[in-house]
Amino acid sequence: MQRSKKSRMITIQFNGQSKQIDDDYTIDELLISAGVPAKFCAVELNLEIVPKHEYRLQKLKNGDAIEVVTLVGGG
Amino acid sequence: MTCGNTQLDALFPDEPLRIGSHSLSSRLIVGTGKYETLDLMRDSLAASHSECVTVAVRRERLYDRDGKNLLDYIDLARYTLLPNTAGCYNAVDAVRVAKLGREILKSLENPGANWVKLEVLGDSKTLLPDPLATLEACQKLVQDGFQVLCYTSDDPIMAVRLKEAGAACVMPAGSPIGSGQGILNPNNLTITLEYLKSDDPTYPVIVDAGVGTASDVAVAFELGADAVLLNTAIAHARDPVRMAAAMYHATLAGRSAFLAGRIPKRLYAQASSPEEGTITSRPFPQ
Numbered sequence: 154m155q156r157s158k159k160s161r162m163i164t165i166q167f168n169g170q171s172k173q174i175d176d177d178y179t180i181d182e183l184l185i186s187a188g189v190p191a192k193f194c195a196v197e198l199n200l201e202i203v204p205k206h207e208y209r210l211q212k213l214k215n216g217d218a219i220e221v222v223t224l225v226g227g228g
Numbered sequence: 229m230t231c232g233n234t235q236l237d238a239l240f241p242d243e244p245l246r247i248g249s250h251s252l253s254s255r256l257i258v259g260t261g262k263y264e265t266l267d268l269m270r271d272s273l274a275a276s277h278s279e280c281v282t283v284a285v286r287r288e289r290l291y292d293r294d295g296k297n298l299l300d301y302i303d304l305a306r307y308t309l310l311p312n313t314a315g316c317y318n319a320v321d322a323v324r325v326a327k328l329g330r331e332i333l334k335s336l337e338n339p340g341a342n343w344v345k346l347e348v349l350g351d352s353k354t355l356l357p358d359p360l361a362t363l364e365a366c367q368k369l370v371q372d373g374f375q376v377l378c379y380t381s382d383d384p385i386m387a388v389r390l391k392e393a394g395a396a397c398v399m400p401a402g403s404p405i406g407s408g409q410g411i412l413n414p415n416n417l418t419i420t421l422e423y424l425k426s427d428d429p430t431y432p433v434i435v436d437a438g439v440g441t442a443s444d445v446a447v448a449f450e451l452g453a454d455a456v457l458l459n460t461a462i463a464h465a466r467d468p469v470r471m472a473a474a475m476y477h478a479t480l481a482g483r484s485a486f487l488a489g490r491i492p493k494r495l496y497a498q499a500s501s502p503e504e505g506t507i508t509s510r511p512f513p514q
Contacts, residue, residue, distance in 0.1 A: 192335060202327055222288060224284065224285060224309070225286045226269065227284025227314050228260075
């Protein structure tokens with residue numbers, strides 16, 4: 154994704170792993186950069202579920218923990 | 229000789245299976261896990277004639293971009309998804325996973341968004357349910373508006389407690405998950421059915437877990453279960469698609485046998501041919 158200005162980097166926990174991202178990344182941008190289709194997933198930010206319509210608005214902060222889950226085969 | 233459609237469900241139409249606000253014409257619910265390929269899973273689901281399939285909630289695989297999504301192989305217009313809380317060992321985790329599953333299904337506009345297969349396990353060796361944590365999670369999820377399909381052991385008292393907590397249906401295990409041991413304690417299942425249905429005959433009870441082969445499914449229905457939920461018995465069969473078809477037929481056979489009403493078991497024989505008019509002598513006892 155093209156960015157107009159050079160941003161400061163922050164560190165988040167993305168599905169249990171540390172990840173460095175630009176400090177003004179939104180959830181939507183994070184999902185796109187990770188190749189995750191938003192349609193098939195749910196997102197939890199610091200243990201709170203984020204409604205899909207907020208993915209484009211919700212900016213990530215240093216130290217945020219984000220979980221992105223999907224459906225897999227199960228019994 | 230051709231007899232037209234001799235399928236039991238065509239000859240003797242059954243009532244739909246009702247669980248909370250859901251209504252299913254198939255009484256077999258199947259899992260989507262453990263298949264060698266997603267193609268095999270899709271074909272097995274079709275052969276099972278199920279309308280409801282269970283799914284699990286897991287972290288998105290961030291480093292396997294070529295991996296196909298399960299949902300590419302499940303026709304959402306055909307199947308109601310039943311998200312589970314498999315892998316949870318406490319009530320907090322189970323509630324959390326249930327809410328995440330609901331969030332995904334809401335965006336898929338699948339009717340399964342308002343229900344959950346609650347599974348809170350005690351340990352990873354037996355995969356037996358933790359009864360206290362299961363009850364706690366059930367209460368919280370019911371308060372949060374979920375229709376809870378509650379996996380439990382075959383303990384009748386626990387089943388009653390879960391029904392009292394508001395579970396939309398109780399799902400006693402026939403035997404441990406994936407063990408293929410069938411229904412180890414039919415007496416407990418019979419008591420559970422009696423207790424849960426005595427003043428509420430339509431309350432749904434589903435045998436969940438432990439099925440190894442088609443006869444186990446038939447036995448569950450013959451005892452009075454309203455539905456059977458299984459996964460491994462199909463997914464790990466040598467020929468999963470054929471086993472799925474066998475499970476479908478066992479569902480029809482067992483359910484019909486229950487509705488038809490079996491004869492009581494007797495200690496001694498009872499002749500099928502007339503006792504009178506025989507030309508032979510009779511040995512001891514007279």
